[in-house]
Amino acid sequence: SQQGEEDPQALSIQEGENATMNCSYKTSINNLQWYRQNSGRGLVHLILIRSNEREKHSGRLRVTLDTSKKSSSLLITASRAADTASYFCATHHTGNQFYFGTGTSLTVIP
């Protein structure tokens, strides 16, 4: 399977702290995307980074991509209770298949 893996599986932090989660994948990609999912609901796209990009920002989100290590990280700064959710990375490969990781469950304690 080309499925990615997120690390850690679960993360618990205090409100105001930064949260970092990592994603590793196995084969070359066209782009990598991060999604958020609140319990049992649909996924919401957060940010997309293309294979020729190394870093992207969107509000409190910062994503990095290291294609040599086949890894990406998502940083959420100044976390809020509303950021509590599961976060997934998804890789887009030639052939238009998508592979999702197993997710990081983030809990932000008020």
Next chain:
Amino acid sequence: EAQVTQNPRYLITVTGKKLTVTCSQNMNHEYMSWYRQDPGLGLRQIYYSMNVEVTDKGDVPEGYKVSRKEKRNFPLILESPSPNQTSLYFCASRPSAFEGGRGQYFGPGTRLTVT
């Protein structure tokens, strides 16, 4: 409002009884896809479609069928459901070239239980 809709949201059925889960998007997207989500396994792609009449298998296509007769609709068909198809199903769509740096739009999910 840009959205992907799925119906039904919840479904309990019995082994072998054919069912269809509908998916519709109002964004004129070329690409549509179906995923199943199971605890500990994340999301796995079942089928995807690049455009009308063009469909391809994803990672876990066994036991499923799809069709794409219209651009907006992409139904998922289980001709003979089995208990191992009990799962949470998501439909998604996106523009063909990730215009605007945008990923997929997901529907709200269909929770299927096969007894």
